[in-house]
Amino acid sequence: MVGEFTINTLLQKGIDILGEGDYFNPLLDAQLLLCHVLNVDKLYIYTHKNDKIDVEYVDKFLNLIEKRKERYPLQYILGKQEFMGLDFYVEEGVLIPRPDTEILIEKVIEIVNEGYFKEKEVINIIDIGTGSGAISLSLVHYIKNAFVYSVDISDIPIKVASINAERLGLTDKIKFLKGDLFFPLKDLGLYNKIDIIVSNPPYIPSREISGLQKEVSEFEPRLALDGGEDGLYFYRKITDDSLDYLSNDGILAYEIGHDQGKEVEKLLSEKDIFKCTEIVKDLAGHDRVVIGYKK
Template sequence: MVVAYTIADLIKKGLEALEEGEYNNPLLDSQLLLCNVLNVDKIYTYTHKDQVVDSHFVDKFLNLIDKRKSGYPIQYILKNQEFMGLDFFVKEGVLIPRPDTEVLVEYIIDIVNKGYFNNKDTIKIVDIGTGSGAITLSLAHYLENVHIYSIDVSDIALQVATENSKKLGLESKVTFLNGDLFEPLEKLKLQNSIDIIVSNPPYIPTNDIAGLQKEVAEYEPKLALDGGDDGLDFYRRIVKDSGKYLSDNGVLAMEIGYNQGAAVRKMLEEDKGNVPLSCVEIIKDLAGHDRVVVGFFKAIENGDCKLLP
């Protein structure tokens, strides 16, 4: 005998299955997966909760619940993640954008809007580690007079980011480049002309990756997570070469792990032979954790960071 399930029955069934795992919001996951299968929004599931669901969709939904229960990220199932109020296409092979990274993006938007680059017709930005394009395309969307050189070594990441640029109508403001860190900039002769270098580099210590939440450790790309033995390998490389590309008034801003602020700040302050820093600041996230390190390359009045938000 075939069991008839209503929308409410399936959401409850999905909730019960996912509550056995380590998920932040099993009810929401169950709702979103059913919405995905039925191609409806959440409101529909409330207003049609007694609707009987075709057995084909029931099977498809239960298969997705099993997949999610295994730890597979829901963002990869839905192929979508919201970031900075924008919808980004994501798939396996690219890092899923996190709310923490919005601190970095909002900071850059703030200093530009406060007039730090008022003397520039076009602000040149380099984003190292494109991923889904979340940082690059958010900056391109919210800032008018920018052009962004967005770099990644991953072909999958560049494909996804390019698709997102088309989806958001931002192709003309971005140049995607394949290569390792600053390598692709060599041919473009952009030395000493970049106004902002921004990056969310891999910063998880190699031995810590296995202990991360299952959906991160097993499914997200290690290429985007692994920061070497102490998690700081990419910061060393970025700091070492950034002075070669930044303009006289340039800014270097990087997302960091919650316990890496002091180490990265010291790295910036001690490398003045390559990077003529006038000011280094650590920006905290809403939870009060160190989240972004920013180096300003302009002589700021009295040595104070008075132009910082």
């Protein structure tokens, strides 16, 4: 049944509702939610603004607007997030891929393209913390001779990342493993055979999580955020365990919090196997990635 709302008037109602909350971009979110409900693009909304909308779509749109007003992440509602030029399916239970993490991917790709592993027929990679598969799948998409062992402790990330691997046609270049850190890898014969260990581990100090924006603190998985008392717990664990797996010219690459560069670099420098370390800044000039090189 056709309702009283046109595309334009319904969009304005959504903007008004979102504008009542503590939120900064009601126009964009209302547009994206309406496109999602109607299964159209933005151009359609602009060029059909006077079209009447069926009541069922009106109700669905307003329900999603109310959900978003409560700061439920837009990416979970839409079921997707773009990352490294690829479209990833996401749902509640996985960390939403962020642009900051692209700095990590770009740096690893740069190292490979500069010939650091030029003698390798296959570049073996371990990704600790699968999440949506954004890191693992971006690496095997852009590094054609890469194979990734991707590990996560939770069921939902393994499920979501497997869906993304299927969608991207990359299932033959990745193996997903469920378990805690390196434990699922111990019987695979990978000791001293891994060229790159990469991770965006939980790095928020426990006490700071409640102060994050509501979308993150209330809806994203705490397991993917909580880095212990000082935020460095997983950097210590992964660094220690990585020594058993890295090849003679292997590298360890981390995403870090903006104020953790020196501390994480020190963790790597204290291990004799890393001959040099590097801190990479993001576009805002903040420390974002730390690399340890064995060669």
